Amino acid sequence: MQKVSESLSINQHCFSPRLIAAPMAGYSNTATRLLYRQMGAGMCVTEMVSAKSLVMGSRETFERIKTASAEDSVSLQLFGGCPEEMGEAARIVSQESKVQCLDINMGCPVKKVAKNGYGSQLMADPSRVFSVVQSMVSRGGLPVTVKMRSGPDQDQINFLEVSLACQDAGAAAITLHPRNRHQKFSGTPAWEYIHKLKQILTIPVIGNGDVFCAQDALYMFEKTGCDAVMIGRGAIGNPWIFQQILEIERGQNPIKPDxxxxxxxxxxxxxxxxxxxxxxxxxxxxxxxxxxxxxxxxxxxxxxxxxxxxxxxxxxxxxxxxxxxxx
Ligand SMILES: Cc1cc2nc3c(=O)[nH]c(=O)nc-3n(C[C@H](O)[C@H](O)[C@H](O)COP(=O)(O)O)c2cc1C
Missing domain, CATH: 1.10.1200 (Non-ribosomal Peptide Synthetase Peptidyl Carrier Protein; Chain A)
Known part of the structure; x- marks a missing residue:
């Protein structure tokens, strides 16, 4: 098994350690990303940004794609579903922003997003997924990663099919939060799906879901063989989690903040x-x-x-x- 402190390669970029701060609307802004990076995250993903608003020239959305000069390992997450629009948004980001990667949101379960066929609902149409990824890869020039759930519905657990479509279209990595759209945050995430995905893809697989302490992260690496672990809620109010994982791996006692x-x-x-x-x-x-x-x-x-x-x-x-x- 690779060490957490080793780097994750996404196309030409290396991110180290193999710990990623999840995109979280309302949280993953510049300040939080910088703090998590200082505390040991190897990469931070921005809150989701609307491709449509960006293409329509919204000033506020334009501000959201800007990173601070001190940031060096950021992936910008876009949501949308129209291949042309997503491709154009990718082009704008690659010209106007200094981020290292682009991520596609195929995990958001909220109605407002899903009713337009965006977020996790995009997974219901794998051929559209292929076109979206292909358009972003060809027009943006940045590595494109995809963050998805296990499926758009409890009766349609199609993460394998959708991930293969992404890989064929040129995606550089897949993040899997193995709950379906209807589960939102309920139940237990099916980490065995992360293991399954790792066995069929040639691009890196990032595991996500219910890593609430350092031991959970190490357990996810071990159980699933994933290439990196993404942490969301477990880092809220506990940015030490990134440092603790690395300390345990080094055989040290992890910091216990007083x-x-x-x-x-x-x-x-x-x-x-x-x-x-x-x-x-x-x-x-x-x-x-x-x-x-x-x-x-x-x-x-x-x-x-x-x-x-x-x-x-x-x-x-x-x-x-x-x-x-x-x-
Ligand atoms: C408040 C909040 C906001 C979120 N916003 C986003 C988002 O903008 N894009 C996205 O892909 N996922 C978003 N998520 C999902 C997380 O990135 C992550 O997949 C999920 O919380 C499971 O990981 P965890 O168990 O480590 O929290 C959000 C989750 C929470 C709790």
Whole structure:
């Protein structure tokens, strides 16, 4: 088995270690990506960006494809379903953004996205998938990866067929979150599907789903033979997870952040969010929901969450974070 600290090759790019921060709408912005990368992620995927909005010239969407100069291992995720539109969006990204890869969202289960045939619903039409990937590969010039579920429906578990279509069309890697669209986040992800996929594809396979601690990640590598592990919810409020995986692999005791570490990290995260925000004065509205997660496994979590969620400006939120657990 390859070591986690070795690199994952996606076409001409190498990403090391083989740990990827998942795309998460509302979370995976510049600040969070930079923090996760500093903490040991080998690559970070952006929140999903609408190909249609990009092609239509939306200024706001254009801002979202820009990365910070300090970022070096980013994959930009697009969602859509029209081959021409996705190809044109890929071309725009390759010209206007400094990202290393493009990713296609074939996993989003929400109705608003699926009703247009996008996200996980795109999997219902493998020939369209082929055209989308081919169009993005030929027009964008960047490596194109695909993130998918096990299928668009419980009666249509077609990840093997769809992955082969992606590979034939020139995709450079596949990420599999092995739940179907209707499961959303319920039940247990079928990691055996990741193992199956790894056996049939020649391009790298990235495993995803329910990696909540460092041991889970190592277990996923071992059970599935995947080329990299992608972590989503397990990194929210716990960016140490990337570091912990590498420490365990090296035979070291993984860091166990204490309250002071959690406070420092939450405040650092808050400061980075303001630094990279386009409208910093309003950031407290979003951050007061996510930053309490730093205290998720403490016995004052519920109490602290309630308090932090009432913060009425950035200064108050920062102060509450700074004094978490000490009131
Ligand atoms: C709040 C939230 C937002 C998400 N946004 C996206 C997204 O924009 N694109 C995507 O492909 N998946 C998205 N996902 C799915 C995750 O990338 C990931 O596949 C899923 O959470 C399973 O991995 P995990 O168990 O490590 O969290 C999102 C998940 C959550 C919880």
């Amino acid at each position: 309250l002071a570490d959690k406070v420092r990290m939450a405040v650092l995260h808050f400061d980075m969010e303001l630094e990279y925000s386009k409208r910093p004065e309003k950031e407290y509205l979003r951050l007061r929901k996510s930053l309490p997660e730093y205290f998720r496994d403490t016995n004052f979590y519920e109490q602290e969450k309630q308090k932090i969620q009432t913060a009425s400006d950035n200064q108050e939120l920062r102060n509450l974070l700074l004094h978490s657990g000490s009131w």
